[in-house]
Amino acid sequence: MTLPEWSGEAELAALGVRIVDTVVSDDLRLIFRPKERADLGIDAEIETVILDPNGKRRGSGRIIAVQIKCGKSFFSEEKDEHYVYRGELKHLHYWLSFSVPVLIVICHPDTREAFWAEIKPSLIERTAEAWKIAVPKAQRLCNSVREIKNLARRSYLQANMELAAKVWFFEMNSAKVDFAGDFGIPRDFYGFDHICSIGGDLYLLAWIVARYGRFEPEDLEGVIARSHFNKVYADQMFIGLIAEHPSAFEFSDRWTASFKPHVKTNVAKLLFNRSTSQVGLLNEDGEVDVEYHTGSIVYSESWESFLSYDNSIRTVD
Numbered sequence: 001m002t003l004p005e006w007s008g009e010a011e012l013a014a015l016g017v018r019i020v021d022t023v024v025s026d027d028l029r030l031i032f033r034p035k036e037r038a039d040l041g042i043d044a045e046i047e048t049v050i051l052d053p054n055g056k057r058r059g060s061g062r063i064i065a066v067q068i069k070c071g072k073s074f075f076s077e078e079k080d081e082h083y084v085y086r087g088e089l090k091h092l093h094y095w096l097s098f099s100v101p102v103l104i105v106i107c108h109p110d111t112r113e114a115f116w117a118e119i120k121p122s123l124i125e126r127t128a129e130a131w132k133i134a135v136p137k138a139q140r141l142c143n144s145v146r147e148i149k150n151l152a153r154r155s156y157l158q159a160n161m162e163l164a165a166k167v168w169f170f171e172m173n174s175a176k177v178d179f180a181g182d183f184g185i186p187r188d189f190y191g192f193d194h195i196c197s198i199g200g201d202l203y204l205l206a207w208i209v210a211r212y213g214r215f216e217p218e219d220l221e222g223v224i225a226r227s228h229f230n231k232v233y234a235d236q237m238f239i240g241l242i243a244e245h246p247s248a249f250e251f252s253d254r255w256t257a258s259f260k261p262h263v264k265t266n267v268a269k270l271l272f273n274r275s276t277s278q279v280g281l282l283n284e285d286g287e288v289d290v291e292y293h294t295g296s297i298v299y300s301e302s303w304e305s306f307l308s309y310d311n312s313i314r315t316v317d
Helices: 008-028 090-094 144-152 156-172 217-230 253-257 301-310
Strands: 031-034 044-051 057-070 084-087 100-106 114-118 124-126 129-135 177-179 194-198 201-209 237-243 265-273 278-282 285-292 296-302
Touching: 008 031, 008 044, 008 057, 008 100, 008 114, 008 144, 031 129, 057 090, 057 144, 084 090, 084 100, 100 129, 114 129, 156 201, 156 237, 156 265, 156 278, 156 285, 201 217, 217 237, 217 253, 265 301, 285 301, 296 301
Parallel strands: 057 100, 201 237, 237 265
Antiparallel strands: 031 044, 044 057, 084 129, 100 114, 124 129, 177 194, 194 201, 265 278, 278 285, 285 296
């Protein structure tokens, strides 16, 4: 009588999922979801978690896709600072087409250690027949909660908004702007998108996006509350409010009241054109300041014009 085989390959695959599940759920305290159907090269997804003003942990909607490999063979090709993972081209093409970041995670079946690398073109090295990627030994999954959250932030439309806002932020400041890199951010810093220096003055920087066409008071109150934990690093805040229509800036009394005790808060109302991935400042006259030179405005237009066409082909007299 012949019975189904529980192969060593299947056993290792299941072990790898359990290892990553344990690390993500227990060490990182994020949400781990295995993919049990239609597995085409993605074994699971990780969703990051945010804290609301009441300290409750809530899903963020920001997701990373994960491919898990478990076995001693994935650690056989070792360099001083990394392991080498080699893959098939069909999976590389698939992963690079994903709409969210993709991680390759290799797990050791004996030590239960897991290491990761992001699948992105700048890290891929083509070989004669396929490709390879370095999986850094420093990138142990259990110690990578900040890196995972930063990767997840790049997902979806909001990431495009924030990137466009960052470009605008550089252009509208006449003074030199420096952003702290990952290694320059204190380990206990959280709740803001950046620490930056503007002309030598330190600022906490946060982007707040109008989800569903309006700004939620809870989002602002959360930023204000978290500023107290970070004031040792900077006592000034810059908050960029990003929306796709001016009607989002019709604030409630609760929203306005949140700013009263915070005199060192700078707020910018930013409109986002999703066709061009461009941000402009909605000024007091209801127009959008679009272009700058050394911090000075050189071109403004109506918000209707800014949102209605591809302004990347605009010419300035």
